[in-house]
Amino acid sequence: RLSVDYYNKTCPQFASIMEQIVSDKQIASPTTAAGVLRLFFHDCMVEGCDGSLLITSTSFNKAERDTDIDQSIPGDAYDLVTRAKTALELQCPGIVSCADILATAARNLVTMVGGPYYHVRLGRKDGLVSNASLVEGNIAQPTMPLSDIISLFYSKGFSVQEMVALVGAHTIGFSHCKEFSHRLFNFSKASETDPSYYPKYAEGLRKLCANYTKDPTMSAYNDVMTPGKFDNMYYKNLQRGLGLLSTDQALSVDRRTKPFVDLYAANETAFFEAFAHGMEKVSIYKIKTGKKGEVRHRCDQFNDAKID
Numbered sequence: 293r294l295s296v297d298y299y300n301k302t303c304p305q306f307a308s309i310m311e312q313i314v315s316d317k318q319i320a321s322p323t324t325a326a327g328v329l330r331l332f333f334h335d336c337m338v339e340g341c342d343g344s345l346l347i348t349s350t351s352f353n354k355a356e357r358d359t360d361i362d363q364s365i366p367g368d369a370y371d372l373v374t375r376a377k378t379a380l381e382l383q384c385p386g387i388v389s390c391a392d393i394l395a396t397a398a399r400n401l402v403t404m405v406g407g408p409y410y411h412v413r414l415g416r417k418d419g420l421v422s423n424a425s426l427v428e429g430n431i432a433q434p435t436m437p438l439s440d441i442i443s444l445f446y447s448k449g450f451s452v453q454e455m456v457a458l459v460g461a462h463t464i465g466f467s468h469c470k471e472f473s474h475r476l477f478n479f480s481k482a483s484e485t486d487p488s489y490y491p492k493y494a495e496g497l498r499k500l501c502a503n504y505t506k507d508p509t510m511s512a513y514n515d516v517m518t519p520g521k522f523d524n525m526y527y528k529n530l531q532r533g534l535g536l537l538s539t540d541q542a543l544s545v546d547r548r549t550k551p552f553v554d555l556y557a558a559n560e561t562a563f564f565e566a567f568a569h570g571m572e573k574v575s576i577y578k579i580k581t582g583k584k585g586e587v588r589h590r591c592d593q594f595n596d597a598k599i600d
């Protein structure tokens with residue numbers, strides 16, 4: 293059973309240590325918040341919120357983080373988890389799981405960049421498996437038709453409305469050009485660039501991404517108006533053709549999702565409530581307790597890791 297006061301007796305400094313480490317890191321590296329939020333979401337969607345994505349590959353095992361999809365998660369996101377784990381192991385060795393560190397860091401960061409606060413219940417165990425082959429099919433891709441994305445979220449217990457609220461995470465952070473270049477170059481016979489983009493925005497993106505095959509680090513803000521602030525601007529952007537990924541833009545067109553885009557664009561409080569509720573649900577997705585997992589000594593290795 294998870295509870296918000298899980299570490300109150302065994303590691304009373306848990307909350308304050310997390311607070312300190314997370315805010316120091318975010319101030320030093322402002323891209324951390326978006327990186328950690330994506331890291332956490334992807335961890336939860338594969339084998340549940342169990343830190344499986346934190347494991348590094350060995351010569352015996354290609355781990356989750358070495359898939360094409362997850363390779364773009366920034367090193368700063370993993371670094372934050374490592375820092376928090378190191379600090380917590382000094383105060384309360386062997387007590388706090390990496391999965392709990394990640395869930396708490398994601399919540400603290402959302403709040404720190406302007407988003408809602410929500411409760412994170414604790415007591416997750418770290419998983420015993422991390423396999424690259426388990427990622428595909430569990431993570432939405434920007435080239436997927438919206439119906440497939442709806443089905444994917446539905447299969448994990450998330451409604452259309454919850455999906456629309458969760459994707460509001462794209463109010464912060466970046467996407468690399470390759471994730472949306474199909475909308476810019478050779479889009480269709482009739483037009484080089486996706487006509488659903490606001491024309492000036494498309495022009496800017498085409499310039500930004502002109503050399504993306506030579507320089508794969510080129511990337512654009514997910515939310516061109518308020519890229520670092522967690523707010524409801526993402527939905528307002530969609531209404532104006534400023535959605536970066538094709539899956540973003542589709543949300544404001546499809547009749548199943550448009551009503552929620554309009555609601556969250558008009559009412560930030562409604563978005564914050566829905567996002568907070570959605571994240572509480574993500575945070576307990578398929579979590580492991582008791583003997584189904586362990587508390588790792590290091591977040592990037594299983595406790596029985598063989599030296600190779």
Ligand code: HEM
Binds near residue numbers: 325326333
């Ligand atoms: C329709 C479903 C979704 C699709 C297709 C999608 C796809 C993507 C893609 C392609 C990127 C760019 C990654 C890169 O190039 O580095 C991205 C970034 C991001 N995604 Fe999603 N995503 C979806 C839902 C979500 C959800 C539900 C969350 C969190 C609750 C989320 C959080 C983020 C964040 C924070 C970033 C920015 C990462 C950074 O700046 O490092 N996404 N997403």
Ligand SMILES: [Ca+2]
Binds near residue numbers: 336339345
């Ligand atoms: Ca996982």
Ligand SMILES: [Ca+2]
Binds near residue numbers: 464519520521526
């Ligand atoms: Ca924003």
